[in-house]
Amino acid sequence: MSEKDEIEKLRKEIEDLKGKLNAISDKLETRKRHGAHGIFIDVGERFFDSIEEIMEDVAEGIAGELEKSVFIGPHGIRVFKHNRKHRPTMREGEAEIDFSKAASIMSALGSEHRLRILHELIRGGKYIGELQEKLSEIAASTLSSHLDVLEKAGLVVQEKVRGRYLITIPGRMAYRLARKIAKICGEGVEIGID
Amino acid sequence: MIDQLHVGEEAFRLEEPFTLFRNDKCVLKISDGAIVVPLYFNGESLGYFFHGEGKLLLDAVIETPKGAVGKPIERNIETPFIMIAPASKIEEIRGKLRKAENENLEQRGYANAGEAVEAARNLCYAMFRKSTFCRRPEPQSYVFGFQRKDAEKLDLLAAKGDKLVYICGENIFAFKRGKSIMIKSNRLVIAKNNKIITLVKPPKTPFRGVS
Numbered sequence: 001m002s003e004k005d006e007i008e009k010l011r012k013e014i015e016d017l018k019g020k021l022n023a024i025s026d027k028l029e030t031r032k033r034h035g036a037h038g039i040f041i042d043v044g045e046r047f048f049d050s051i052e053e054i055m056e057d058v059a060e061g062i063a064g065e066l067e068k069s070v071f072i073g074p075h076g077i078r079v080f081k082h083n084r085k086h087r088p089t090m091r092e093g094e095a096e097i098d099f100s101k102a103a104s105i106m107s108a109l110g111s112e113h114r115l116r117i118l119h120e121l122i123r124g125g126k127y128i129g130e131l132q133e134k135l136s137e138i139a140a141s142t143l144s145s146h147l148d149v150l151e152k153a154g155l156v157v158q159e160k161v162r163g164r165y166l167i168t169i170p171g172r173m174a175y176r177l178a179r180k181i182a183k184i185c186g187e188g189v190e191i192g193i194d
Numbered sequence: 195m196i197d198q199l200h201v202g203e204e205a206f207r208l209e210e211p212f213t214l215f216r217n218d219k220c221v222l223k224i225s226d227g228a229i230v231v232p233l234y235f236n237g238e239s240l241g242y243f244f245h246g247e248g249k250l251l252l253d254a255v256i257e258t259p260k261g262a263v264g265k266p267i268e269r270n271i272e273t274p275f276i277m278i279a280p281a282s283k284i285e286e287i288r289g290k291l292r293k294a295e296n297e298n299l300e301q302r303g304y305a306n307a308g309e310a311v312e313a314a315r316n317l318c319y320a321m322f323r324k325s326t327f328c329r330r331p332e333p334q335s336y337v338f339g340f341q342r343k344d345a346e347k348l349d350l351l352a353a354k355g356d357k358l359v360y361i362c363g364e365n366i367f368a369f370k371r372g373k374s375i376m377i378k379s380n381r382l383v384i385a386k387n388n389k390i391i392t393l394v395k396p397p398k399t400p401f402r403g404v405s
Binding site: 013158169172 | 216218219220221251252253255257258260261262263264265266267268386389391
């Protein structure tokens with residue numbers, strides 16, 4: 001399915017959701033008028049109203065965004081605002097690079113063990129025990145400290161309730177980048193580029 | 195509605211640490227010594243007012259095929275909050291309550307039980323003042339209203355089974371198995387069955403990206 005079709009499908013889903021929300025609101029109104037079965041306990045109508053409002057806003061927001069001009073490029077979709085004439089140039093983009101952040105990410109990637117951890121997490125979230133099992137060559141204490149480094153760099157996130165480790169979107173991108181660097185530099189060495 | 199809500203006349207203390215709520219995404223615990231005031235609606239137990247040291251853990255993380263989005267929230271709760279809970283939970287908590295002594299009350303800044311009851315009444319008023327009616331939709335649902343240090347508005351957590359909504363200031367997290375909505379600062383993330391839409395408004399770049 002093309003990305004345009006997916007967007008169209010999502011828009012239809014949003015419309016359906018909006019319809020359902022309206023139906024629920026109507027039902028609630030009817031109940032207000034005629035009285036519903038069971039005990040009425042006030043747990044804060046304001047609270048449930050807020051949730052409905054939020055859902056409405058979200059649905060409208062998405063529909064609004066998708067109605068704007070959509071540019072589908074090789075790196076995904078970008079929706080441009082009509083009223084903005086200025087687009088960032090490459091030079092401006094370069095000026096915004098946070099070198100210290102970039103360095104901390106590269107530093108987090110600068111370990112074979114950490115790259116192996118990312119490689120395992122690419123396939124899905126894992127508990128520390130599962131990682132330990134897969135990466136038996138890494139000592140348990142070292143594994144924890146590697147995970148801390150990856151977490152601090154924003155490449156990995158740990159669920160506090162279940163305790164699983166998940167790779168983040170930047171983590172996945174960084175892993176891909178590391179693979180690309182290894183491949184390009186490896187080829188460069190082979191053909192004798194300095 | 196506020197007229198039908200009745201705040202108990204006595205203040206209690208929690209005898210042992212207690213997990214008030216737990217599901218796959220969230221855990222809310224409260225430590226022993228917390229001041230507790232029962233709440234009633236039309237004579238039936240509705241929930242409790244708590245003032246003690248609590249901890250909220252919320253995995254505001256959405257797992258997608260492109261990677262995880264969001265961060266877990268770990269919040270120490272020192273301000274009072276209200277809990278509306280299923281009858282079974284209310285009973286379970288009741289078994290762990292003892293009458294609060296003055297020293298317990300003083301630890302939380304109350305001179306006597308009356309002040310704690312008054313604080314409970316004020317928080318109930320803040321939470322329910324605009325309510326006219328609402329039906330408890332399911333007996334297994336929980337609603338928590340946390341008083342904020344810096345604002346009159348409350349942070350709200352509502353949950354039933356694996357469904358959960360947390361509203362904390364400008365941030366909103368809604369989770370249901372396979373479906374999530376997350377609104378945080380300049381980012382809106384909607385995920386459903388491994389599909390994800392992210393709307394980001396970067397502060398300096400003039401385009402709005404959707405990926």
